[in-house]
Amino acid sequence: MVKITDVAAHAGVSPSTVSYALSGKRPISQETRLRIEQSIRELGYRPHAGARSLASSRARVLALVLPLRKGMHLPVVMQFATSVVTAARDYDHDVLLLTQSEGEEGLVRVSGSAMADAFVIMDVELNDRRLPLLRTLDQPSVLIGYPADPTGLTCVDLDFQQAAEACVDHLAALGHRRVALIGSHPEVYVRETGFARRVATGFTAAADRHGLLSSIHPCVDTPVAARTLAERLVREQPDLTGVVVHNEPIVHPLIDALTALGLRIPQDISVAAICPDEIAEPAATPITSVSIPTAQVGARAVDLLMSKLQGHEVPETTILPTHLTPRATTAPPPAPAPAPTL
Known part of the structure; x- marks a missing residue:
């Protein structure tokens, strides 16, 4: 695993200078910064979330709120989760998975800790008790699913x-x-x-x-x-x-x-x-x-969330169209039996 000391040695600077380049705490010359960035790329160094958040004022982490409750089919649920993780990595973001059924309390805890920049919310109920809080949080959110009243929210789902x-x-x-x-x-x-x-x-x-x-x-x-x-x-x-x-x-x-x-x-x-x-x-x-296009839904949710993080306007509701594929289990019904002759 590449360490900050390896980057420093490769760039010919001190570890503290690499740290300053990552955090932005102290000014360094453009030439030195470019040399450090080149060493990071060549060595494949990945700074931990804390260092990245200091440099960008963001954790570069999305929280996926996925309470595991009775009646949820885990393999399909995990397809959604995997699609969110995959899409987040395309934006160089990690995903924090929250699986407890704690409602507002978990959102408040994560929001207050600055562990995540934004939320993806799953298992959305028509009158979900998390919604009033989501409308007030500093961090943006996107719901996979949509409630009875989507006003002030961003929702994406299959129709x-x-x-x-x-x-x-x-x-x-x-x-x-x-x-x-x-x-x-x-x-x-x-x-x-x-x-x-x-x-x-x-x-x-x-x-x-x-x-x-x-x-x-x-x-x-x-x-x-x-x-x-x-x-x-x-x-x-x-x-x-x-x-x-x-x-x-x-x-x-x-x-x-x-x-x-x-x-x-x-x-x-x-x-x-x-x-x-x-x-x-x-x-x-x-x-x-x-x-059920799990990959498409998850990727669209992350796209919308990243647009919101960048300050762009996004649609309130995104509903993906459906497509039925006829296969071998459907056919015309059997003909009714003929009436008995008298």
């Missing part, structure tokens, strides 16, 4: 309402007349998490627009819960021919459960999902889906 509508529109165009939404973990709805509520709203609106019979079923994210729900749907809704799944951990278990009950996919029942392509594409039967 989840449109995603659900696209799935229902696709099933309706194929001729399905009864559809069901297999939704997120019940706790997600209790918290009024924005994306889950918007999926439910879009699903119901599209079903009503097409005159379809519809129902919504929150589901615990376990294979056992998926199997139990599949059995209940087959028993209680024998005319169900189309399912939309917005619950990543049970997409495959639900398909397995329906198949085990003797239903052929897509000949007897069609399945569409709102999920990352990494779940839909590699399945034994590739799944019709609306993709």
Whole structure:
């Protein structure tokens, strides 16, 4: 690991002179500064956050506020986190990950300590109790997700309402007349998490627009819960021919459960999902889906945040459009059985 003493020796100056060049505490000649900067580049030296913050009055750190709560699918959540980290590195910023469900207290603690220059906020609820504080902090913030009232905030997200509508529109165009939404973990709805509520709203609106019979079923994210729900749907809704799944951990278990009950996919029942392509594409039967572009959302959040740090105006809400990819799990519904002849 390259140290400040290595840079000093390479540049032919004292370690204190390198420190002054990094911190800006004392003036040094332009020639000496350029020599130090060249040594830093050649040696690959990275000053620690404290030195960088002294030089720029900033920590060059973004805080990613990601409370890990019941009903969150960790692999997809970490895709968002990875995209934020990757985008931040492109701006030469590090990321401080905050995972405790401490609400305003954690924001105040980090804001007051100057550990981070700005916040990326995830798991946004419609009436999120963190919002009033975010509107008053000195540090800017960007929300991945958007609340009921985004006034005074900066939000970026997939259009989840449109995603659900696209799935229902696709099933309706194929001729399905009864559809069901297999939704997120019940706790997600209790918290009024924005994306889950918007999926439910879009699903119901599209079903009503097409005159379809519809129902919504929150589901615990376990294979056992998926199997139990599949059995209940087959028993209680024998005319169900189309399912939309917005619950990543049970997409495959639900398909397995329906198949085990003797239903052929897509000949007897069609399945569409709102999920990352990494779940839909590699399945034994590739799944019709609306993709969740985690990399694009995370990168856009960081772009907006860096623009705010530079004093630029940014849009209040950035909603990414949806795209449905038809695959092998959706098809026209089976023809109704002919009426018995008398």
